[in-house]
Amino acid sequence: MRSELPKTIHLKDYRVPDYLIDETHLTFELFEDHSLVHAQLVLRRNPQAGPGLPPLVLDGQQLELLSLAMDDVPLGEADYLLTDSHLTLQPKRGEFVIDSSVRIHPERNTALEGLYKSSGMFCTQCEAEGFRRITFYLDRPDVMSKFTTTLSADKQAYPILLSNGNPIASGEEEDGRHWATWQDPFKKPAYLFALVAGDLWCIEDSFRTMSGRDVALRIYVEPENIGKLQHGMDSLKHSMRWDEEVYGREYDLDIFMIVAVNDFNMGAMENKGLNIFNSSCVLAHPDTATDAAHQRVEAVVAHEYFHNWSGNRVTCRDWFQLSLKEGFTVFRDAEFSADMNSRTVKRIEDVAFLRTQQFAEDAGPMAHPVRxxxxxxxxxxxxxxxYEKGAEVLRMIHTLLGAEKFRQGSDLYFERHDGQAVTCDDFVKAMEDASGQDLTQFKRWYTQSGTPRLAVQDSYDAHAKTYTLTFRQSCPATPGQEHKQPFVIPVALGLLDTHGHELPLRLCGETEACGTSRVLAVTEAEQSFTFVDVPTxxxxxxxRGFSAPVKLSFPYGRDQLLFLMQHDSDGFNRWEAGQQLAVQVLQELVGQQQRSERLHLDRRLIEALRSVLADSALDPAMVAEMLSLPAEAYLAELSEVADIDAIHIAREFARREISRELFDLLWSRYQACREASRSTAYAADAAQIARRSLQNIALSYLMLAQSEEVLDACEEQFEHADNMTERLAALAVLVNSPFDAEKAGALAKFAEHFRNDALVMDQWFSVQAGCPLPGGLERVQELMRHPAFNLKNPNKVRALIGAFANQNHVNFHRADGAGYRFLADQVIALNALNPQIASRQLTPLTRWRKYDPTRQALMRGELERILASGELSSDVFEVVSKSLA
Known part of the structure; x- marks a missing residue:
């Protein structure tokens, strides 16, 4: 067990750095069994920090100090204090230069922080505090410096040498080595530093900016993946154009580079001019990547590119302000994706994810404010x-101010703070100054944790023809925050008459109606709004559009929800009405199961889905979304005590009934979509993605009939599909079916064909890990022994262990607790290898309070076992200790 507790860092203790680093000059000598890092830092006393010359305390971890000098004077051991985490020395004047040399071991770095090796390639990941594993430094985001970096390595093994900025020199060395120097003209914090050295190929393109400059674009990858980069390049160019048109942001360097890396803890990293990507977020080809993967590549490429301004040119003062860059950039990439694809479907996908995952985080032991x-x-x-709630906060500002004022606010923000490290308050202040609106109360979204609840009641006065909506907001207690003050909640709404027509909206006191859709700002614990001239x-x-991240309750009846599904002009709310109807019906089935009653499905859900399937004018993507029943995870989140088994049984019963009742319509839509797929060359465009999504969900329903006809169709799709979207969907349907022989054959054939493609094998793992049929844990344990699985690779861990624990609820939450024991074992093993990945796998266990007393005890017991298992990383210790508090 830990001998000492990790230190807690508090926002209230923030103080400006004592010293600043104006210039950083780095030289890397890269070898197979070690690397040498020579750093020259040009420092000065921070004028904002006050008088005097306090000690200089540099961060450093796992560094072997070889030499140290100040102003060219070598320092001995008596001149400095060296610990496991810091190097402390005493400056003699306000401006000085520190030279140091250290030895590090990237080849041993399984934590994948700092400089490490991935598949024979040197690469870095420095956010948040990885740079201190490279050299001694002021490793904090408010210390911004201009970097010049020289790399030296064996030319045959590492012909490509990359770093931030623009290339300024290169040359040959003795013994077959070579070197390259890169210079970044823009100040940046150390977390944005990047280095790559490897045997890489690239595709090249160019982009002409709105001011007429030509920017070289390069995406680097290992040679075998060179054919999977065009979609990423197209996405990059679309992102660059969109950011110019929507935000007026032009790229600022002569070159923009992306490198794909197989071992990476996150999705990607926005290092200035040299983005390092998890290979899963940049490689895309129809044969190996699904439509969802293509869309993810498009979104992640955009996200990291957009960071060039919202994160790099203007960065965060301290890590408490992380959402300043991440929330803003997620909002930006979501809007980009909405413009590139279906805006309504994009919003549905984002909200479904938010409500299932982030709302659960808000209700758990790790709940925390956006700041x-x-x-x-x-x-x-x-x-x-x-990330996600932070983006919703930005979306609410956009909703309250309007697009024009929001753009003016973002322009002011970038102009005012270019080259600075700032706070969330600075961003909001720019929005206030540009719009003239006071956002003081709104900033509670940054400081208060939890998901607000918004209860709504209505009343109609037929004589006065007035209609009143009364809103009551509240927010549950969260760790460290027992009581909450009222939020500013923007509620976009419309009113429908008995024929489904939208009524003009005029509030009491207004002289004229303001259209048929508008936004109300709910700012009080209880607040009423009265509309006048309402005829019925x-x-x-x-x-509408999920205008605020809240849990809304209004006493809709099932017939009213059906009416909204048919008539609401807001596409999101049509889907939402269907989801709420399905929730009511499924919760009724759960109750029947818990009372051991015969299950009976409300036919209104059947008829609602029948009308959706029969509507040929409706976007197939919307049809697919409306056919998708609420996930088991969402139903569990809505439950006071989640009855995993009853939820699973109820949802599967509903799916079988839908399949039985709507078989002919589903079969007709499936055949039409499949025929179109066979006769059309693959494209990752919105129309084809919509068609394939409908085709695949129809197939998943049809297979529940267990007919030979459907089995034949599924096998035909698996065998003859010209894209991974259809092939993988057919494989998943087979894996979740009772056709054991066909399932085994398809799995073997798939694995044999794609055995050399790591990302496709990740999908093969996930399909099996998510299968809810009995024996799920044993299947996962067997798959961990497969040659393609590697516990040291984060993608493999997420594909198999993460998919099982987060998606396969009925098997993970087995009554005997075996699923919990399995996950705890993996966390303990990962803690020694990669603490970041270990702590992220813990999430399902942290939500133990959501379940029945028996499961609570089993889950808590595994958390206690992890806590007592030995020397825990601070990553794992924090999550476990807070979960048990």
Whole structure:
């Protein structure tokens, strides 16, 4: 067990750095069994830090100090204090230069932080605090410096040498080595430093900016993957154009580079001019990547590119402000994806993910505000709250101010703070100054944790022809925050009459109606709004487009939800009405199962889906989304006590009934989509993606009939599909079916064909890990012994262990606790290899309070076993200790 507790860092203790680093000159000598790093730092006393010359305390971890000098004077051991985490020395004047040399071991670095080797390639990951594993430095985001970097390595093994900025020199050395120097003209914090050395190929293109400059674009990859980069390049060019047109942001260097890496803890990293990507987020080809993977590549490429301004040119002052760059950039990439594809479907996908995953985080032991008050390990705060909820906060500002004022605010923000490390308050202040609106109360979204609840009631006065909506907001207690003040909640809404027509909206006191859809700002714990000139009792369409990340409750009846599905002009709310209808029906089935009653499905759900399937004018992507029942994870999140078994049985029963009742319609839509697929060359465009999504969900329903006809169709799709989207969907349908022989044959054939493609094998692992049929844990344990699995690779861990624990609820939550024991064993093993990945796998166990007393005890017991298992990393210790508190 730990001998000492990790230190807790508090926002209230922030103080400016004592010293600044104006210039950073780095030289790397890369060898197979070690690397040498020579650093020259040009420092000065920070004028904002006050008088005097306090000690200089540099961060450093796992560094072997070889030499140290100040202003060219060598320092001996008596001149400095060296610990496992810091190097302390005493400057003699306000401006000085530090030279140091250290030895590090990238080849041993399984934590994948700092400089490490991946598949024979040197690469870096420095966010959040990885740079201190490279050299001694002021490793904090508010210390910004201009970097010049020289790399030296064996030319045959590492012909490509890359770093941030622009290339300025290169040359040959003795013994077959070579060198290259890169210079970044823009100040940046150390977390944005990047280095890559390897035997890489690239594709090249160029982009002409709005001011007429030509920028060279390169995507580097290992030779065998060179044919999977065009979609990433197209996505990059689309992102660059979009950022110019929507935000007026032009790229600033002569070259923009992306490198694909197989071993990476995150999705990608926005290092200035040299983005390093998890290979899963940049490689895409129809034969090996699904439509979802193509869309993910497009979104992640955009996200990292957009960071060039929202994160790099303007960065965060401290890690408590992480959402300043991440929330803003997630909002930007979501809007980009919405413009590139279907805006409504994109919003549906984002909200479904938010409500299932981030809402659960808000309700758990790791709940924290968008701007946290404290942390033990910053890596644990790269959370859905920072990213997804942070993006929703930006979306609400956009909704409240309008697109024009929001753009003016972002322009002012970039102009005012270019080259600075700033705070969330600075961003909001720019929005206030540009719009003239006071956002003081709104900033509670940054400081208060938890998911607000918004209860709505209505009343209609037929004589006065007035309609009143009364809103009551509250927010549950979260760790460290017992009581919450009212938020500013923007509620986009419309009112429908009995024929489904939208009514003009005029509030009491207004002289004229403001259209048929508008935004109300709910700012009080209880607040009423009265509409006038309302001819009949309307049906409200509330929270259109999910205008705020809240849990909304309104006493809709099932017939009213059907009406909204058929008539609401807001595409998101049509889907939402269907989801809420399905939730009511499924919760009724759960109750029947718990009471041991015969299950009976409300036919209104059947008829609603029948009308959706029969509507040939409806976007196939929307049809597919509306056919998708609420996930088991979402149903569990809605439950006071999640009855995993009853939820699974109820949902599977509903799926079988839908299949039986709507078989002919499903079969007709499937055949039409499949025929179109056979006769059309693959393209990852919105129309084809929509068609394939409908085709595949129809197949998943049809297979529940267990007919030979459907089995033949599924096998035909598996065998003859010209793209991974259809092939993998057919494989998943087979894996989840009772056709054991056909399932085994398809799995073997798939693995044999793609055995040399690591990313495709990850999909093969995930399909099996997510299968809810009995024996799921044993299948996963067997797959861990497969030659393609490697516990040291984060993608493999997520594909198999993560997919099982997070998606396969009925098997993970087995009554005997075996699933919990399995996950705890993997966390203990990963803690020694890669603490970041270990802590992220813990999430399912942290939600133990959601389940029945028996499961609670089993899950808590595994958390206690992890805590007592030995020397825990700060990453794992923080999550476990807070979960048990």
């Amino acid at each position: 946290p008050d404290s942390y033990m390990e910053i890596s644990n705060f790269y959370t859905l709250t920072i 009792h309307p049906l409200p369409s509330l929270l």
